[in-house]
Structures are given as C-alpha cells and as structure tokens.
Amino acid sequence: MEYMIIIWFVIIIVAAIIEINTMDLSSIWFSAGALVSFILSLVNFNAIGQIVVFLVVSLLLLISVRPIVKNYLKTNVISTNSDRLIGKVAVCTKEIKVGERGEVKIDGKYWLALSTADEDIEEDEKVEVLAIEGVKLIVNKI
Numbered sequence: 001m002e003y004m005i006i007i008w009f010v011i012i013i014v015a016a017i018i019e020i021n022t023m024d025l026s027s028i029w030f031s032a033g034a035l036v037s038f039i040l041s042l043v044n045f046n047a048i049g050q051i052v053v054f055l056v057v058s059l060l061l062l063i064s065v066r067p068i069v070k071n072y073l074k075t076n077v078i079s080t081n082s083d084r085l086i087g088k089v090a091v092c093t094k095e096i097k098v099g100e101r102g103e104v105k106i107d108g109k110y111w112l113a114l115s116t117a118d119e120d121i122e123e124d125e126k127v128e129v130l131a132i133e134g135v136k137l138i139v140n141k142i
Contacts, residue, residue, distance in 0.1 A: 033058030
C-alpha cells in the first residue's frame with residue numbers, strides 16, 4: 001500500500017503543475033482530491049476506497065466550487081457603463097449609409113454608428129442601439 005502514497009503525491013504535484021500552466025481552475029480540484037486520498041493512504045485506508053474518495057471529492061469540487069471561484073476571480077471585465085446604452089433610442093445626426101459609418105446622438109453625446117439595416121438612415125431619424133463594438137454603436141432604424 002506504500003505505492004499509493006507515491007501515486008497520490010505524484011498526482012498532487014502533476015495536477016498542481018498543470019493548473020499553474022493553464023490557470024483554468026480545473027486541475028486544482030484533482031490535486032485537492034488526491035490530497036484527501038493521500039491522507040487516507042497514510043492511515044492505511046484500502047486502495048479502492050482511496051480511488052473512490054479521490055473521484056468523488058475531485059468531481060464534487062470541480063462541479064460545485066469551480067464556478068463560484070471562477071466568478072469571484074473574474075477580473076478582466078472592465079465595466080464602462082456604456083452597456084447601459086443598449087436598447088435606448090438615439091437620433092441620427094449624420095446620415096448612416098449602408099456599410100458606412102454615420103453618427104448618432106444619445107444622452108447628449110455623439111457616437112459613431114453603423115446600421116444593421118439594408119437601407120440608409122437619414123438625419124434626424126430615430127434609431128435603437130443594438131450593441132457596442134469598440135467606440136461604435138450598432139443601430140437599427142425604428
């Protein structure tokens with residue numbers, strides 16, 4: 001049974017190295033499951049029980065804890081408040097021709113705009129903001 005101690009130790013290390021390289025929060029849970037099984041192997045728990053505990057602990061952590069931790073660590077999302085413009089109505093200030101940029105005014109600010117429609121949008125017509133791509137609003141004629 002001493003070989004199980006070595007196996008669990010190797011799994012702990014390999015899973016941790018994979019996690020360090022991928023940072024996907026997937027392998028770390030197998031490292032934790034292997035740690036629990038490593039402890040069980042130190043107290044001479046049977047090998048099949050160790051494997052079952054490893055699988056159960058690893059999968060439970062992967063399914064339940066990973067989404068929570070991943071959401072908590074989500075730091076690359078930069079909120080700009082511009083997403084609040086989606087769904088609002090704007091006024092066309094420079095004609096938006098099919099496939100070309102125009103300009104709209106919304107909340108007192110001027111934005112470059114592209115239309116999704118197959119027809120030109122004339123000046124002073126109202127448009128709905130569908131999306132934001134960089135510094136351009138994607139709009140559709142109302």
